[in-house]
Amino acid sequence: MSRIWDISQALRSDLPVWPGDTAYQANRTWVLEGGCPVNVARVTFSTHSGSHADAPLHYDPQGLAMDAVALDTYIGPCLLLDVRHARGLVEPADIEAQLPAKVERVLLRTYAQFPHQQWHSDFVAIAAATIELLASRGARLIGIDSPSIDPEQSKTLDAHHAVRRYGMAILEGLVLDDVPAGHYELIAPPLKLSGLDASPVRALLRSIERD
Numbered sequence: 001m002s003r004i005w006d007i008s009q010a011l012r013s014d015l016p017v018w019p020g021d022t023a024y025q026a027n028r029t030w031v032l033e034g035g036c037p038v039n040v041a042r043v044t045f046s047t048h049s050g051s052h053a054d055a056p057l058h059y060d061p062q063g064l065a066m067d068a069v070a071l072d073t074y075i076g077p078c079l080l081l082d083v084r085h086a087r088g089l090v091e092p093a094d095i096e097a098q099l100p101a102k103v104e105r106v107l108l109r110t111y112a113q114f115p116h117q118q119w120h121s122d123f124v125a126i127a128a129a130t131i132e133l134l135a136s137r138g139a140r141l142i143g144i145d146s147p148s149i150d151p152e153q154s155k156t157l158d159a160h161h162a163v164r165r166y167g168m169a170i171l172e173g174l175v176l177d178d179v180p181a182g183h184y185e186l187i188a189p190p191l192k193l194s195g196l197d198a199s200p201v202r203a204l205l206r207s208i209e210r211d
């Protein structure tokens with residue numbers, strides 16, 4: 001019997017968001033009462049809310065938008081690595097020993113405890129050299145529990161541009177506290193948001209029955 005872990009943040013009104021970005025907001029537009037047969041809501045949120053996928057368009061003006069990316073990148077075998085020892089940037093030395101010769105998708109756990117209630121500007125990001133190492137091992141997707149693979153104050157977005165050079169996909173804002181490091185099936189397709197730069201995902205990990 002396989003097990004499923006939900007590694008997604010809840011999208012909710014007190015969701016911490018990137019400084020200056022759009023807060024998550026939901027309003028009831030139809031209320032099931034007095035002859036109205038349904039409840040319906042309207043939501044407003046940033047494309048980078050919670051657990052999300054970046055589209056190449058986010059960091060490349062000619063990049064593919066969210067509705068145009070290949071979906072198989074977000075579904076398939078992945079390796080979750082525990083890099084809670086990393087400080088500032090996850091460097092190649094932080095993961096090399098745990099990295100197989102070939103890997104398709106890598107998720108990095110940087111938090112001892114995911115900060116659900118408050119924004120931390122000093123989150124751990126990823127060095128461009130680490131993206132290059134992952135690409136050299138065949139990685140098509142890099143995921144992290146931090147809100148970005150680059151530091152909050154970065155203007156050069158070195159990790160995002162390394163991802164662009166290798167055509168990799170990005171997941172950010174994952175919640176990895178409850179999942180032991182190891183091999184899983186990742187299921188985290190983005191919404192088909194036409195022409196947009198990112199999308200929230202319902203990210204799941206499913207255990208792999210090893211024979």
Ligand SMILES: Nc1ccccc1C(=O)C[C@H](N)C(=O)O
Binds near residue numbers: 018054147150172
């Ligand atoms: N909302 C923003 C507004 C401005 C600049 C960055 C963000 C981000 O959310 C960072 C993003 N998650 C990233 O892909 O690095």
Ligand SMILES: [Zn+2]
Binds near residue numbers: 148
């Ligand atoms: Zn993002």
Ligand SMILES: [Zn+2]
Binds near residue numbers: 054148149160170172
């Ligand atoms: Zn990003």
